[in-house]
Amino acid sequence: MEVASKDVFKLIQELEEVIDSSSTGVFSSRKISIEKDFLMEKLNDIKIALPNQFKHADYVYKEKDKILDDAKAEAEDILEKTREYAKQKVSEHEITLIAEENAKRLEEESIAKAEELKEGARSYAVEMLKKVNSNIEKLNNIISNNIKELEEYDL
Numbered sequence: 001m002e003v004a005s006k007d008v009f010k011l012i013q014e015l016e017e018v019i020d021s022s023s024t025g026v027f028s029s030r031k032i033s034i035e036k037d038f039l040m041e042k043l044n045d046i047k048i049a050l051p052n053q054f055k056h057a058d059y060v061y062k063e064k065d066k067i068l069d070d071a072k073a074e075a076e077d078i079l080e081k082t083r084e085y086a087k088q089k090v091s092e093h094e095i096t097l098i099a100e101e102n103a104k105r106l107e108e109e110s111i112a113k114a115e116e117l118k119e120g121a122r123s124y125a126v127e128m129l130k131k132v133n134s135n136i137e138k139l140n141n142i143i144s145n146n147i148k149e150l151e152e153y154d155l
Contacts, residue, residue, distance in 0.1 A: 008053050011046045012135050015039075019142065031149050039146075046139065053132055057125040064121035071114030075107040082106075 022032035086099035 008046055008049045008132060008135060011042060011049060012139065015042050015139070015142070018042075031153070034146070043139070043143070050132065050136075053128065057128040060121050060128075061125040064118035067117045067121070068114040071110045071117075075110035078106050078110070079103040 018034060018038070019032060022034050024030070024032055082099050082103040086096050
């Protein structure tokens with residue numbers, strides 16, 4: 001699988017699996033031994049994959065505007081078609097009022113749905129960024145602990 005398309009969470013999970021399956025030190029059950037090259041490769045893979053995750057979250061966030069614009073255009077189109085139909089077919093005031101109310105209701109429903117989609121996209125982007133941030137913090141803690149252990153390790 002190409003690194004750029006790998007999910008950051010999958011890469012982190014691979015690191016966790018390696019950590020869980022690594023052999024412990026002779027004198028300490030809390031210290032493990034991991035090949036530096038392997039660890040550096042996985043961290044590099046995460047660095048490569050992270051921008052793609054950010055791009056995806058940004059795309060979802062930006063797409064909300066298109067959804068809102070499409071919904072507004074559709075609402076305007078429905079409203080315009082309803083008005084034209086009412087003028088062509090009926091001249092009675094009561095039926096015209098009903099058609100305008102229906103068009104307005106459809107427009108409001110479309111706008112509400114677009115706002116709901118916009119908020120969902122924003123929430124998704126925020127949630128993804130929080131997850132990415134949390135995983136980066138976890139990785140930083142793991143790396144800091146490994147560095148500390150290596151510094152404390154007597155040869």
